[in-house]
Amino acid sequence: MSIRKIFEDELAELKTQLVEMCRLTEQMISDAITALVNKDRELGKSIGVMDKRVDEYEMAIEKRCMRILLKQQPVAKDFRQVSTALKMITDIERFGDQAADIGELVYSMPGEKYIKELTHTKAMGNLAVKMVRESVNSFINNDEKLADEVITLDDQMDELFATVKTELIELIKKDGSNGDQGIELMMVAKYLERIGDHAVNVAEWTKYNETGVHQKF
């Protein structure tokens, strides 16, 4: 097998692992929201177990990238792809962390009736899953336009976060006993908002991969 072929196979394998890692975090975010809505403490707890697998993916991909850098000493687009993957996994790992944090929060919540409808929080969850999937897909498919879309979607995420925040402040102002749950729901919203930020980071790295310029949005 030619050296170039070995490199291309390594790169293909790297992308497969990235997609698997990403799908796992999508499932975790989705489960975290389901656990929250259904007050399913066991489902919340199980997300932590999935997070260990995300960490294993991160280590495996990191090792693969290091090996490619060492053995192939890639340049140009090859170099950008490997360095992009190496940077991206930090953000993908954070997707998992934030989902696991929500799961843990659900597990520790006493299961009382919610002080508000979770419409906006659910919308944030769906948006987070979409941004996560599209950010990683934009890299896999060399799709700069999709990366731009992810960056734009973050404005929606920020708006939703602002809405949830205002609602919760009002509820706590109205009745101090809403405080505990109000803060917990605020934390869930913040975790989801952070997932959006990490997806933007991934999209920025995709743009670097395509253009050679790394720009913060």
Place this chain on the structure above:
Amino acid sequence: MNEFIGNMDITAKNCNLFYGDFQALKNINIEIPEKQVTAFIGPSGCGKSTFLKIFNRMNDLVEGCRIEGDFRIGGIDIFDKETDVNLLRKNVGMVFQKPNPFPMSIYDNIAFAPRTFGITKKSELDEIVEKSLRRASIWDEVKDRLRKNALGMSGGQQQRLCIARSLAASPKVLLMDEPTSALDPISTGKIEELMEDLKKDITIVIVTHNMQQATRIADRTAFFLLGELIEYGNTDDIFTSPKDERTERYITGRFG
């Protein structure tokens, strides 16, 4: 007579070179800044060594070789009739792929050029020999056997001796044609360090097939293909985001 003084930028304008009917270089235009390392890369036969050799007129001796264009070092037209070829070669040293020490002592190898330029006083020659060998990072290895034949040295030492021999003529420009391709990594490392050090005073142009070497040592890189200069720019840019698809394909090993 034209003297080489001041800024040692190298420029070539509208360069065409023919071996008989075969055109080996096609309309090359380049400006190489002084006191930097510039690497020429490209597949075998792309014309990079041919182009390098123009700058100390090594091609003058090649039968059937015809050169068109304007070539200047430090603003001096190197093909002008007022330009003394010997003086040009004193100022523009050359190191080749295969070390080529003269079959004489280490001392005489280094003293050869200064003697040619009329220096005969022993103390003066001693000083030039020591200084040149020190600059080429080989003094400590050979200081006790300066009278021994240079052909008894290792390949890496012979190559550094050849660099020292070039330096003895106090060149302003050093042309290096794959200077480390026959050397082990330690000797290669020494020569790369040496280039880093020399560029404080000297303009260096190196032909290399080793992409990693170009990324390590060159400030600027020029990619040649089939006698054309395809892309030229900062080394970091060439190796992370080349603009031309042909450069990309060559450096990533996908050419052909």
